[in-house]
Amino acid sequence: MAESHSPLDVFKIDRLVHLCLGGSVDPESGRCASGLDASFTNSSLLMVIVLVGVTAFFLLGMQQRALVPSRWQSMAELSYEFIANMIRENVGPEARRYFPFIFTLFMFILFCNLLGLIPYSFTVTSHIIVTFAMAIVVFIGITIIGFVRHGAHFLKLFVPSGVPVFLLPLMVVIEVLSYLTRPISLSVRLFANMMAGHTMLQVFGGFVVSLGVLGGWAPLAFIVALTGLEFGIAFLQAYVFAILTCIYLNDAVNLHH
Amino acid sequence: MDVTAATALGKLVGAGLAVIALGGVGSGIGNIFANYVSGALRNPAAAPKVFGNVLLGFALVEAVALYALVIAMLLLFVF
Numbered sequence: 001m002a003e004s005h006s007p008l009d010v011f012k013i014d015r016l017v018h019l020c021l022g023g024s025v026d027p028e029s030g031r032c033a034s035g036l037d038a039s040f041t042n043s044s045l046l047m048v049i050v051l052v053g054v055t056a057f058f059l060l061g062m063q064q065r066a067l068v069p070s071r072w073q074s075m076a077e078l079s080y081e082f083i084a085n086m087i088r089e090n091v092g093p094e095a096r097r098y099f100p101f102i103f104t105l106f107m108f109i110l111f112c113n114l115l116g117l118i119p120y121s122f123t124v125t126s127h128i129i130v131t132f133a134m135a136i137v138v139f140i141g142i143t144i145i146g147f148v149r150h151g152a153h154f155l156k157l158f159v160p161s162g163v164p165v166f167l168l169p170l171m172v173v174i175e176v177l178s179y180l181t182r183p184i185s186l187s188v189r190l191f192a193n194m195m196a197g198h199t200m201l202q203v204f205g206g207f208v209v210s211l212g213v214l215g216g217w218a219p220l221a222f223i224v225a226l227t228g229l230e231f232g233i234a235f236l237q238a239y240v241f242a243i244l245t246c247i248y249l250n251d252a253v254n255l256h257h
Numbered sequence: 258m259d260v261t262a263a264t265a266l267g268k269l270v271g272a273g274l275a276v277i278a279l280g281g282v283g284s285g286i287g288n289i290f291a292n293y294v295s296g297a298l299r300n301p302a303a304a305p306k307v308f309g310n311v312l313l314g315f316a317l318v319e320a321v322a323l324y325a326l327v328i329a330m331l332l333l334f335v336f
Contacts, residue, residue, distance in 0.1 A: 185320065185324075188320070188323065188324060188327060189316070189317075189319075189320035189323065192320070192323030192324070192326055192327050193319070193320075193323060196323060196326055236312060236315075236316055237316065239312065239313075239316075240312075240313060240316040240317070243309075243313055244313075
C-alpha cells in the first residue's frame with residue numbers, strides 16, 4: 001500500500017479512450033504531447049449514460065400513453081408538469097418556447113447529480129468547468145434574448161425604479177456587478193454542493209476504515225444519513241438551477257425589476 | 258520568518274478566517290425556516306404553496322456557505 005488515497009481522488013478524470021486531435025499521446029503521462037485533448041473520459045462516459053438514461057426514462061415511460069398512467073408514465077408526466085408549471089409561474093405563459101431548454105437543463109443536472117451517488121461512479125457536475133459551461137450558456141443566452149426582445153431598452157434592467165437621482169450612479173454600478181456575478185454564483189453553487197457532498201462522504205469513509213470494527217459504526221451511520229441528504233441535495237440543486245434560470249429569464253423577458 | 262513559512266502560516270490562518278462566514282449562514286437558514294414555521298402555524302392552508310420559495314431561499318443561503326468553502330479551498334490549495 002505505497003500510494004496514499006486522498007478524499008479528493010473521487011474527482012479524478014481518467015481518460016478511457018485517448019484521442020489527441022492533430023497531435024500525439026505522450027506515452028508516460030497519458031496526456032497529449034501536442035494537439036487538442038479530446039479524449040473520452042469517465043466524465044464523458046457518465047454524460048453519455050445520463051443522456052441514455054433521460055431518453056430511456058421518457059421514451060419508455062410514455063410508451064403506453066394510457067389515459068390512466070402507469071407508474072413510469074406518472075413520473076414522466078410529473079417531471080414535465082413540474083417544469084412547465086415552474087416556467088408558467090415565473091416567466092409567464094408565453095415563455096413556452098423556452099421549456100425544452102430549461103427542461104433539458106433540469107433533467108441533465110438532476111440525473112448527473114443522482115448518478116454520481118452510485119458507488120464507484122463519477123459526478124459530472126462536481127467539476128467547475130461543467131457547471132460553468134452550463135451557467136455561461138444560460139447567462140449569455142438570456143442576455144441575448146433580452147437584447148433581441150427589448151433592444152437598448154434592455155439596459156433599463158440596471159436602473160431600479162424609485163431610486164433618488166443622486167444614488168443612481170452607485171445603484172447602476174451595483175446592479176451591473178450583481179448581474180455579472182450571476183453565472184459565477186450559478187455555477188459555483190452547484191459545483192460546491194456536489195464537491196462538498198462527495199468530499200464529506202469520502203472523509204467519513206476514511207474514518208470508518210481508521211476506526212476499525214469497534215468504532216467504525218458511528219461514522220458509517222453518519223454516512224448513511226449523509227447519503228440520504230445528498231439525494232435530497234441532488235434534487236434541490238437541480239431545482240434551484242432551473243428556477244434561477246427561470247427568474248433570470250423573467251428579468252430579461254419581462255423587464256419589471 | 259522566510260517567505261514560504263509565512264505563506265504556509267497565512268494560508269492556514271486565512272482558511273480559518275473564511276469559516277467565520279458560516280455564522281451568518283446559520284443565522285440566515287434559521288431565519289428562513291423560523292419564518293416558514295411561524296407562517297405555517299398561522300395559515301396552514303397556504304404552507305404548501307410557499308414551500309417552493311422556502312427551498313429556493315435555503316439553497317441560496319447555503320450557496321454562501323459554499324462560497325466560503327471554495328475560498329478556503331482556494332487559499333489552502335491554490336496559493
